[in-house]
Amino acid sequence: MPNAPALPFVEAQLAKLDALDLSEDAVATLERDFSRLNRAQELTRLCGGLETGLAGDDGVTSRLGTLLREAHQLEQLDPASRPLTERLHAASIELNDLAEELCALAGEFHFDPEQAERVSQSMSAWLDAKRRHGPDVAAVAAARDELRRRLEIQGDLEGTLARLDTRIASAETTARTAARPLRTARTKGAEALARSGVTGIARLGFKKAEFIVRLIPLDDLGPHGDCAVEFLFSPNVGEAPLPLSRIASSGELARVMLALKTVLADLDGVPVLVFDEVDANVGGEIGRVVGEQMAGIARGHQVLCVTHLPQVAGLGDSHLLVEKDQSGERAIVRIAPIHGDRNARVGELARMLGDRHAKSARQHAEELLKP
Numbered sequence: 001m002p003n004a005p006a007l008p009f010v011e012a013q014l015a016k017l018d019a020l021d022l023s024e025d026a027v028a029t030l031e032r033d034f035s036r037l038n039r040a041q042e043l044t045r046l047c048g049g050l051e052t053g054l055a056g057d058d059g060v061t062s063r064l065g066t067l068l069r070e071a072h073q074l075e076q077l078d079p080a081s082r083p084l085t086e087r088l089h090a091a092s093i094e095l096n097d098l099a100e101e102l103c104a105l106a107g108e109f110h111f112d113p114e115q116a117e118r119v120s121q122s123m124s125a126w127l128d129a130k131r132r133h134g135p136d137v138a139a140v141a142a143a144r145d146e147l148r149r150r151l152e153i154q155g156d157l158e159g160t161l162a163r164l165d166t167r168i169a170s171a172e173t174t175a176r177t178a179a180r181p182l183r184t185a186r187t188k189g190a191e192a193l194a195r196s197g198v199t200g201i202a203r204l205g206f207k208k209a210e211f212i213v214r215l216i217p218l219d220d221l222g223p224h225g226d227c228a229v230e231f232l233f234s235p236n237v238g239e240a241p242l243p244l245s246r247i248a249s250s251g252e253l254a255r256v257m258l259a260l261k262t263v264l265a266d267l268d269g270v271p272v273l274v275f276d277e278v279d280a281n282v283g284g285e286i287g288r289v290v291g292e293q294m295a296g297i298a299r300g301h302q303v304l305c306v307t308h309l310p311q312v313a314g315l316g317d318s319h320l321l322v323e324k325d326q327s328g329e330r331a332i333v334r335i336a337p338i339h340g341d342r343n344a345r346v347g348e349l350a351r352m353l354g355d356r357h358a359k360s361a362r363q364h365a366e367e368l369l370k371p
Contacts, residue, residue, distance in 0.1 A: 010151050017133075017144040020125055027126065027137050034123040036109055037116055043109045051106065055099035064092045172221065179226040186215055186227065193263065200259030204293070205286040208237035211256070231256075254278035255290070262293045265300055272302045279309045291315040310352035314368030319345055345369065 021027070036043060055061050071085040130136075133143035153160050190213035197211045212232040222228075232241035235252055244256060258278055261268060275294060279287045291312035294303050298317070307313055319339040325332045338344040349365035350356040 007151070007154050010147055010154065013132075014144065014147045014151060016125060017129060017140065017147065020122070020129060020140075022137055022141045022144065024137050030119070030122055030126060033119045037119050044106050051099050051102040054095055054102070059099075061092060061095050061099065064088070064095065068092060175221050176226060179221065182225045183215065183227050186225070186229070190215055190229070193260070196263040197256075197260055200262050200293075201256055203289050204255045204259055205289075206235055206252075206255070210234040210241045212241050254280075258290065258293055258297075261297055265297045268301070270301065272304065273297060275303070275305045277306055277308065279307055279312050287311040308352065310349040310365065310368055313352065314349055314365070319348070321348055342369070 021030075053059055068085075068088060071081070071088050074081045075085045129140045129143075133140045194211055194213045197213070198209065201209050201211055210233070214230045214232055215227045216230055217227050218225075231244040233244040233247060233252075233256060234241040235247075244253065254275055255278055258275060261273060278294070279290045287309040288311040291307075291309070292315065294305055294312070295315045297303055305312060305316065313319060317339070318337065321336050321338050321344075323334050323336070325334060338348060346362055346365045346369065347356045349368055350358065350361035353361040353364055355361050
């Protein structure tokens, strides 16, 4: 536990907090008593004055006696006034009770030296706890509980570590048990994906290619189980399959990924797919297959493709013409949509075929644009 406070310090802090009664009522009483202690003389004077004014020789209650006698006389002459006499009598009783309570309250303001010292020390400890740990009872109580937890951990560090090691081992056993059926399912899925991948890759011009999906056991468990996945690829017959990322050219890699995306189109949650010259180094017939596969993927995804093959361009729902103008002092790239102008699109496809003005090229372009 790096930077943990020393054990004696934690014990001392906890002892100070344990000496306090950290209940809301106890703290409220302490703060009230401390306030009374500081204002005892003034509070005693005020209570004494109020008590004298109520129950003194010339106080309210002594004068009420005369008023009560007159009220009884009024009641004898007029019985209807009896409720007023009763109210006056009740007021007299209430005022006498009030005078007694004021006298008792004044007695609470008299602190003997030991009591005063005890209240002062407790208040000093409470103020120190608030300064160190928080502004209210809840914060200080939480700090006390945290110190107690820290003390328990530091006091039994070896035991704590042993318990944590046991929990870690148990969790790893549980995780590895859960990873086994996942690895089994992946093995079956890898075999199925490899078979479908080989078929799809063959359609894209790799007639003799090999494609293998290999599971690699991991020493440590990860978020995705106990194995990793590696794609092995051999584009030519007689060559040993090697990791796809090491041996495939950019065009080959793009076509392999296109084949896999075609297989997994319904499962892939990626909304946008970009293929940059996926048709590089392929002939016209294979180019058409490349375009058809991308068109199939586009039924469930947004597909963007950079291509030089008219067989691919003719299958797009949208066609953006990219031109570089170097006639000025600085090259300018312009991008223009032409899919809304069939004649412009036919002309561009004919240009890609070899001659935008040739009749045969334009006829071929028309054929490529047929739905």
